[in-house]
Every structure is written in structure tokens, then in C-alpha cells.
Amino acid sequence: MHQDNPLITFEQEGSRITAWTKTRSSLVLSEDPKRDHGYGYLTAPLRQRGLEVTVEYGLSDYIVHAALPDGSSMIISPPQEPPTEDPESWTVIRHREAGPAVYEVIYDSEPGGPHAQHGGSIPSLLAAVDARLDQLGVPPRPEQQRSSRERAADAVLHPAGFIPAVAFGGECYHRLPTGMTDPAEQRQAMTRAFTTLKAEDFDVLRDSTLLKPGIPLPAPTKQVSATATPPIPPRPGIR
Structure with a gap:
């Protein structure tokens, strides 16, 4: 490989x-991939932008938590009930409890959500996250x-x-x-x-x-065995 x-x-x-x-360098930045619980494709782009990122257990599945420079946090979560191996939707919430409270839905591709047409698309999810991080003044990742x-x-x-x-x-x-x-x-x-x-x-x-x-x-196309006996054609005059 x-x-x-x-x-x-x-x-x-x-x-x-x-x-x-x-x-691969943009997908895995952790010395211990198990720490990211299979979410390296989400944690790596966030860490490349200088954010402190952890993967924590939510209601019934793991979620990605990123600490933002303004003291708020960004939570990227797949559907929690029931958990799925290949998430069909994502939600991204920005919140802050201390000081001026913040609760902002950045992305929601669950059925009926504003981004439902993207479903489980990772590029669409990351594009929305990057756009909001740009607005919040988070430094871009190196080219x-x-x-x-x-x-x-x-x-x-x-x-x-x-x-x-x-x-x-x-x-x-x-x-x-x-x-x-x-x-x-x-x-x-x-x-x-x-x-x-x-x-x-x-x-x-x-x-x-x-x-x-x-x-x-x-x-896959079925292969005909070379040892198979071909059908015997009927002899002329015999029905």
C-alpha cells in the first residue's frame, strides 16, 4: 500500500x-487513529486549521467536538438514534454556554433539514464548515x-x-x-x-x-466452467 x-x-x-x-496526510493527522474513532476525515481538516479537536461519545454514537477561538464550540454529529456505520445525514451546531450564549445551526442534512439534499455527503459538510470558520476568522489550512x-x-x-x-x-x-x-x-x-x-x-x-x-x-459476470459439458445437439431425423 x-x-x-x-x-x-x-x-x-x-x-x-x-x-x-x-x-492521506489530510485525512489522518493523529498519532493514534483509534482516538478519532473512524472520523479522521473530519478531524484532520479541522486540525489543519489549528483547532483543538476531540471525538466524544454522544447519545448512542461518537461526535466530533472542535473548540473555536471565540470560546464557542462546534459539534459535528451523525444521527444518534439509531447509529449507523455510514451516516446518511449530519448536523453541525455551534454553541457557547458561558458569557453571551450562542446556539447556531450551521449545517443540517437530516430529512427535512435545510441541507437535506446533500444527505451524507462529506464534501458538502466540510464546505459548509469551512465557510463558517472563514467567517469566524479561523486561519485557513496550508495549501x-x-x-x-x-x-x-x-x-x-x-x-x-x-x-x-x-x-x-x-x-x-x-x-x-x-x-x-x-x-x-x-x-x-x-x-x-x-x-x-x-x-x-x-x-x-x-x-x-x-x-x-x-x-x-x-x-460479477458468471464464468462458464471450461470443464462443463456442452449441450449435445439433436441428431438429424430424431425428435
Whole structure:
């Protein structure tokens, strides 16, 4: 496994499919990954901005707690009841009890929430968090050059049909063309990219929405055994 291997995350929102590439250095900054309880993809970007971040146990699942410079705190939480391995939504709350009390909903992608269309999307969650941190004057994270493995991932995504794009906050990602709306065509491009990336030893994560009805990955093709006896054609004149 490559030490500088990036994580490629495929996501689906409606008919739109995107691929986000994150370097391992931006995903894991803890000397003890167990301390983050699987939330390294959330804690690392926050620590890169100089915040003190801990992972604590909430009602029935772990939550991410970040201390902000103004004395308030930011809580990033998946649904608590019941807990899920792949959260389908997130909430981000900023609060402060001492001094002027603060209670602010920064992000809510739960059903019926203002950001429900994003569901469990991690890039959408981080984009909202970064935008609010910018407004609060939190220093930005240092810019990092793209590694050779990131460029290698680009070389796989492009032939598969994905095109480069830039998010509102300036983050680069890839997406399928907007004109590609046929599920079969999308499934073909998605499968081609996924299988090639795995063959090239990349870490690949599919958003939970891609595992639901809509654009499922095709089942493996059944192989015909070379030792199977072929059917015997009927002899002429015999019915």
C-alpha cells in the first residue's frame, strides 16, 4: 500500500456523480487513529486549521467536538438514534454556554433539514464548515501540492469519463458530464473508474447513496466452467 495514497470518494446527488480525492496526510493527522474513532476525515481538516479537536461519545454514537477561538464550540454529529456505520445525514451546531450564549445551526442534512439534499455527503459538510470558520476568522489550512498519486488518480478518472471541476471554495474534484444522465451509461463509467482505481491499489470509498437503488454496481459476470459439458445437439431425423 502506498504511504501517500489518496482516498477517492464517489458520491451521488440525484443524477449527479462526483469523485473527490483527498490526500492521506489530510485525512489522518493523529498519532493514534483509534482516538478519532473512524472520523479522521473530519478531524484532520479541522486540525489543519489549528483547532483543538476531540471525538466524544454522544447519545448512542461518537461526535466530533472542535473548540473555536471565540470560546464557542462546534459539534459535528451523525444521527444518534439509531447509529449507523455510514451516516446518511449530519448536523453541525455551534454553541457557547458561558458569557453571551450562542446556539447556531450551521449545517443540517437530516430529512427535512435545510441541507437535506446533500444527505451524507462529506464534501458538502466540510464546505459548509469551512465557510463558517472563514467567517469566524479561523486561519485557513496550508495549501498542499498535489502528490504523484493524486495525479495518477486523475489519469484514471479522465479516461473513465470524469472531467475536472472546481467547487465554490476552490477545491478541485471530478464529475461525470452533466449531459450524461442515462443510468446505464453512468453505471458503466462509474464501474470502469472504480475497478481501475482498485486495480491500481487506490483506496476507494463509495457514498452510501451509491449502494441504494438508482445506480448500483453490476454483479460479477458468471464464468462458464471450461470443464462443463456442452449441450449435445439433436441428431438429424430424431425428435
